[in-house]
Amino acid sequence: MKNTIKKWPTLGLVFCLSGLVLFSLASLLHSEEATDTEQASAASADQAESENDPVARNGPIFVDWPQPKVVLLFSGEMDGYLEPCGCAGLENQKGGLKRRHTLIKQLEAKGWPVVSLDMGGQIRRMGPQAEVKFRYALESLMKLGYGTIGFGARDLQLSSDSLLYVLANLDQETNPLVSANVGLFGADSPFAHKYKVIEAGGKRIGVTAILGHKHQPAIENSSDITWVEPAQALRELMPKLESENCDVLVLLAHADPEEATNLAKQFPQFQLVATTGGAEEPPNRSHTIEGTSSHLIEAGHKGMYVIALGLFEDSKMSFRYQRVPLDHRFEDAEEMQAMLISYQDELKGTGLEGLGITGVKNPAGQFAGSETCADCHADATEVFESTPHAHATETLVDLDPPRHFDPECLSCHATGWNPQEFFPYASGYLGLEETPHLTSNGCENCHGPGAAHVAAELGEVDATDAELESLRAALRLKVIDNEGNQEGQALGVVVKKCMECHDIDNSPDFDFQEYWPEVEHEGKE
Amino acid sequence: MKSFLKIIVASALFGIGLGVAVAYVEVRPWASANIRDKGPARETLANENALPRVEVPELTYKFGNIERGASMSHVFKVRNVGAGMLTVEVGSTTCKCTVGDLSKNEIGPNEETDVLLEWTAKTAAGPFRHGATLMTNDPNRSRIELTVLGEVVESSSLSPSEMYFGTVRSGESKKLEIFLASNLDEEVKILNTDIYDEQLASELTLKITSAETSELPFPESTNGLKISATYQSGKRIGPFRGWLELTTNLAKAKKLSVPIGGTVVGDISVFGPGWNAPRGLLRMGSFASTKGKQVKLNLTVRGEHAKTTEIEVQKVDPPELQATLGEKHVMNEKLVHVPLIVEIVQGTRPLVRTGEPASSDATILLKTNHPKADQILLRVHFSVEP
Secondary structure (H helix, E strand, O other): OHHHHHHHHHHHHHHHHHHHHHHHHHHHOOOOOOOOOOOOOHHHHOOOOOOOOHHHHHOOOOOOOOOOOEEEEEEOOOOOOOOOOOOOOHHHOOOOHHHHHHHHHHHHHOOOOEEEEEOOOOOOOOOHHHHHHHHHHHHHHHHOOEEEEOOOHHHHOOOHHHHHHHHHOOOOOOOOEEOOOEEEOOOOOOOOEOEEEEEEOOEEEEEEEEEOHHHHHHHOOOOOEEEOOHHHHHHHHHHHHHOOOOOEEEEEEEOOHHHHHHHHHHOOOOOEEEEOOOOOOOOOOOEEOOOOOOEEEEOOOOOOEEEEEEEOOOOOOOEEEEEEEOOOOOOOOHHHHHHHHHHHHHHHHHHHHHOOOOOEOOOOOOOOOHHHHHOOOHHHHHHHHOOHHHHHHHHHHOOOOOOOOOHHHHHHHEOOEEOOOOEEEOOOOOOOOOOHHHEOOOHHHHHOOOHHHHHHHOOOOOOOHHHHHHHHHHHOOOOOOOEOOOOOOEOOHHHHHHOOOOOOOOOOOOOHHHHHHHHOOOOOO | OHHHHHHHHHHHHHHHHHHHHHHHHHOOOOOOOOOOOOHHHHOOHHHHHOOOOEEOOOOEEEEEEEEOOOEEEEEEEEEEOOOOOEEEEEEEEOOOEEEOOOOOOEEOOOOEEEEEEEEEOOOOOEEEEEEEEEEEOOOOOOEEEEEEEEEEEOOEEEEOOOEEEEEEEOOOEEEEEEEEEEOOOOOOOEEEEEEOOHHHHHHEEEEEEEOOHHHOOOOOOOEEEEEEEEEEOOOOOEEEEEEEEEEEOOOOOOEEEEEEEEEEEOOEEEEOOOEEHHHOEEEEEEEEOOOOEEEEEEEEEEOOOOOOOOEEEEEEEOOOEEEEEOOOEEEEOOEEEEEEEEEEOOOOOOEEEOOOOOOOOEEEEEEEEEOOEEEEEEEEEEEEEO
16 A cells, blocks of 8 residues: 555556546537648648648648548549649649649558559540550559559440450559449459458558449440449448448549439448539538438549548548648649650550541531731731640650650640540641641641641632632631630630640639730731 | 545656646747747847738638629728738639739738739639638747639539440441520521531431420529430441530530440440550550560450350461460359450561551451351551661
8 A cells, every 4th residue: 555655646647647548639620520721730831921832722732630540532523634734734633643642642651551542534535546545544553552442434435445454454453443332344244343341551441433324324334344323232232342341431433423422322431422513613611411420522623633531540520521632732743744745645646546536527618727828918927826836746745755746745736636525637647757748736727727728728629709809708717805714705616626625624723804905816917 | 545545646647747837838838839930029028019910801702693704803801810911912822713913912910901812714614712811920820821712613514424425336326315504585597507527427317306494403503405316226336425516505515525435336335545446456566676566456356156155366477476364253143254365566577567557457366156257357567667
């Protein structure tokens, strides 16, 4: 007893310290759903002066996060954006696998175990370029260490040969593809897991994925793909998944928030339900799904953001949520740059014809090239040559890696292409050597193909005065009063032409009335 | 023993109490993690009372449905419920938002100001979320995010928005349907159709009929049309792609572009990087002799003879080109695939086989027991640089 009394001050000190630790933790973690906004720090706020500072612009990240047991990184709907296009300046655009890789490396360097999960939707177009891109996207995500990747409808719309090629060449040991309700080349094909259990940071994370109702019509024409109603597939899967004794169950829904919410209510065993189909910009906080303790997570579109969810050993704040803008605070990772170089090399090697891109007849005629226009329209040419339009192809050639074999870039950086559908017209640009007269975003991209007009004016074909005037009139464009793309302005023919390239992705700040004086030209001389 | 327990319990209670008191002084519950340290401002209680405190009753506003091209705006109220002068500045906005001028950057105690968020629905139909970040000198809330959200809707909808035929077996046809629905009262009519690809136009048949409202994929649609398309594969092998342009009577959708796509495959098809199916040509590109090059292709055999089809390499020209078949994988009764490795090994002499006019094609001839294709010829182009 005497010994015990002697130890009394020591015990008191121990309890004091315990209390101190307990309360400090409690006061730090007093909010159940922390938001990135609420976690803003003094250090980053001081940087708000600089407009170009990504932290000032998009907010600080991981502020006051203690060491998590594990970080789950959610992504999806990359929509073909392996990288931001750069047209509007990379410092103004978010996204890209190079930045995503740097983020993951930074988290791992902190000693945070990272489990990366993707909801699918790597591409958004059809055809051979999309097939090449899908393969590179998948290989890149595997290099980033993705544990689980779901299927998007577009991914499954690739040709059967292409899908089979990609899947057959996956290392089945590390194959991250998961779907509870999509079967490829037979319901029991070895190409996708029904679910995966990933162990990281001492946690067992069970993950499955579904392709929602909304996307079923998009794949019903493919005889190589079987689709089962998601709830039915999950009902069959749950006993097995639950028997895995996971700490966390995650559902990746390539669906829409409404369907994902309904599934979360039907299967409340999933603590985390991530969904595609929401807004382009993901929310800055997670949301508890009504009637459940599950949380709904959206990751936005085009790979501009990833959502990091930290799991902690703390009963009051078991997780933290961080929307991570993939802006230029993250340097470009060399490994992903190497993948992009290979991707561009493959586009070059395959060629436009190999990519299934052949000239489509333009009902308005054939292209002549801007140098031919210059022979008569000297003043307009002088203006044109002072604008970036005149160097549009050169811009692609000078990039690292060069992009002048990439149809998605060429469509607005050469003459004679359809800018929104990424194909050349029959007499449009095909290559630097094949069609050197059609480099640049030339006159005819706005005015229309001019070969018939040129031939008539030069007397190469017989034409009456009326026919000559008719051909001239067909190429004329006139800016109407108050023409522009802003509220209250008239959306005329000219501004609509501009917006085929100056679209929301590539020129988000486009204001016709501000830009027009830079390219304004009139008449023949 | 009872005394011992009392001492333990008393010690624990005292310890925890002391710990709580110390923690309360060190980390006050109202001082959350985002406090900006402004130095002397926190020194005394009197100074703390003189601090500004921002209050924004509403952080998120739902616009609901917005027709594409329309603009919407919403005014958020920002109040100063503290004792010091509150400064509010616009930190950043997402690109589709404009923030109206703050009528004043400084807000006195018990005063408020308006922040206007405007958004023009330029994006495609679907949900949107945008917002602006305000920076304040409130030490407890240095950043405030205002959000507007809703859904961009269009006066008409195409569903599915494209004609995707998937894989079409050579010589066979495939049919699909898409719907053009009007979401307003206006009755939709298709005035003209154009397919800007002559070959595709010859392979595609369109039939346009009225659709029952119950058939339309969107509940808000008032009327619509069903466009039935049949693709009849001809001589082509490989991908097909094109666009159907619909001219309609809809004021806001006079022209609609519908992508068309799919792939025609024979009983035996080849696929892989650099493979040009329509030309039956593998482009390996230029590479240094010191590096060599390897391309992995896939041969896929479909149909009733898939499982019994055997393939072997019969002849390769030039001999520097190597072709090796891998193990056959049976996916199901009617689908088998076989890897084919095409390689020019390191150290191969400089060699150009890029076809006419510079040289001739390199070739790989495969022999099969398939009743419809006893031989498969693969042309190969490459250039081995010194």
